[in-house]
Amino acid sequence: MPFDLFCTAIWEKPEPIAMSAFRSFFMCFVVAAAIVIPISAQLSPDFYDKLCPQALPTIRSILEKAIYHEPRLGASLLRVHFHDCFVNGCDASVLLDDTPNFTGEKTAGPNLNSLRGFEVIDEIKEAVNSACCGNVVSCADILAVAARDSVAILGGPSYQVLLGRRDARTASLNDANSDIPRPIFDFPALLSNFQNHGLDLNDLVLLSGGHTIGLARCTNFRDRIYNETNIKPKFAASLRGICPKEGGDDNTATLDATTANFDTEYFKDLLKLKGLLHSDQELFKGVGSASDGLVQYYNNNPGAFFADFGVSMIKMGNMKPLTGSDGEIRMNCRKIN
Template sequence: MAALQSFLYFATLVAILIPVSAQLTPDFYDKLGGPAYKVLLGRRDSRTASKNDANTNLPPPFFNFSQLLSNFQSHGLNLTDLVVLSAGHTIGLARCTTFRNRIYNDTNINYNFAASLKIRCPRTGGDNNTNPLDSTTTRFDSQYFRDLLAKKGLLHSDQELFKGDGSGSDPLVKYYGYINPDRFLTDFSASMIKMGNMKPLVGTNGEIRMNCRKVNN
């Protein structure tokens, strides 16, 4: 689907910022290998935007599994939505400040992976240094799940989706990672559409934009 000032939580922001443009400019997904999905047009959009409201609804990178699931459920989303939308992290970068605590304090992390990250993200300084959210960050694929299975999730909130004890979302991570990777693309599309339809404006609230990128004059 973390605070906006910390990093691009792609799965969430993509639903807010680019669903129509992704449909109308297929190069975006074609070049990255992402799934095509139909966006419902004619919905009403807000005339204003609030960074504070966005930050309030975005789960931070230190959330545990229960907190993540509760956050998604509060918006009418389920466990599958949580897992596939989190995998929007198959693309993008995160700042050192969002994963520093994980690489120095978490135990559910690959030793060599953590060691390599400590070079880019020291205990002090380097806050704005970045690292890819998964190991194939220029491809929209299911590598995100395989990284979690190898305990190489960059963010604490990512690795919380796979603890290796069969609990929580462990089965789904295994399913998308190895059993049926192609199903991830299908389910991601479905969850994106579902998230895009959350709490639509009705009546005279908002407006139907003539250009999806800006408010009407």
């Protein structure tokens, strides 16, 4: 059934199904006809307040159910938003499927067999189209809100998301391969990558703190647990049971000791030389560097981490968004209209 037939009916008295469906359709038709999407070059926290006040509650409701059944999804959706924004801005390009004539970003090295949660985004998009009686909420905005709500549902901060992004009509496999920071990066490479995206050292440490939730694949930490010395020996030994020298590439380990809770355990683990990824431990080497100080500060000040994490997420979400008449609002997040 078309999405507009699912819009909420507002009639007080029961009616025959055919008449009820007709009136629901009619109401959606009237609402859709009256929708005027704001044309603005600026993102705004109240972009959907009048356009579709049901949009954000609908996203939250679906996420609560999904994360309840699989807590790992929260980290997955946070990561999808991150990987989207780091490739030519926050434009939902990462959601586009390959076609016979088009190669998207899902098969890029940092994404292949790694990014997940796309089915939840599909479910959210369909539900939001229904709640809004039309295609008015972009996939890029859904990713931004889903990342924020995932963090909040898992115990983290609920920062204010700026909205009004539009969706890209294209994607770049090459840019996804070159622009997304890798788990093998050393500190200079990490900082340079973030600075190239208009972010700074604080953002690097704070956004890396998102690794307080989620899992990593064996292929991304194998070299660290077998060949590096700045790692707790017992910690490395325990991981070797999960990640053998050969095979088991898709076996997973938790990124910190409390993987289903958004907290400061990630920073505590770095102080103990128990960072899972090479890139994680690069933030704390115990030499008194600026990043060392930030790791210690946020470990000791959870409230500051929560507040500052939200600021960095908003900053990342402002990276080259499409607004106004640029791009489009996709009906289906996996393909252009």
